[in-house]
Amino acid sequence: KQEVTQIPAALSVPEGENLVLNCSFTDSAIYNLQWFRQDPGKGLTSLLLIQSSQREQTSGRLNASLDKSSGRSTLYIAASQPGDSATYLCAVRASGTYKYIFGTGTRLKVLA
């Protein structure tokens, strides 16, 4: 059974720092992995989608990497800003399914 873990559960950093959020999954047979952002009381916004054949994806200050063989993905945020404060969720879609399995998220606070 696929399980997705995100560590740490919470993180506080000063503005301007570069930071890395971690996601690990137990079954490497995946189609893709998606990173989401969730603001308090809001829905999920897709940030990056990495296919199983890709090593990384970039969007602005965000870079997500995927190492399928080791069951790990990282989300790198460059030059963090207070507006980046949110919960970040990763989700994996296992091969042969339509469904995503979600981690419990990392709650990020960027201090001004």
Next chain:
Amino acid sequence: NAGVTQTPKFQVLKTGQSMTLQCAQDMNHNSMYWYRQDPGMGLRLIYYSASEGTTDKGEVPNGYNVSRLNKREFSLRLESAAPSQTSVYFCASSVVGVGYGYTFGSGTRLTVV
């Protein structure tokens, strides 16, 4: 704006009452999903519909029913609400095909008292 629309945004029910959560997407997506989000538990799949005319159970289907009314709409029904169903419910949709991810609605916050 194109996307996934959920109604209502908030609802309070008494134990034993029934209600239907509505979800509609205008992106011509084939697949639709219902998740619930609880503190410390992450998002858990309740039901999904891979394509119009099909529905399947997810991880936590007990106490719920769904209807895929047409390609655009996928509703979630609570027949007899229980306090354990207090949660935030999210609907999502996707294109069929392994290269595509989810688009989420903004959620329904449900409280059962």
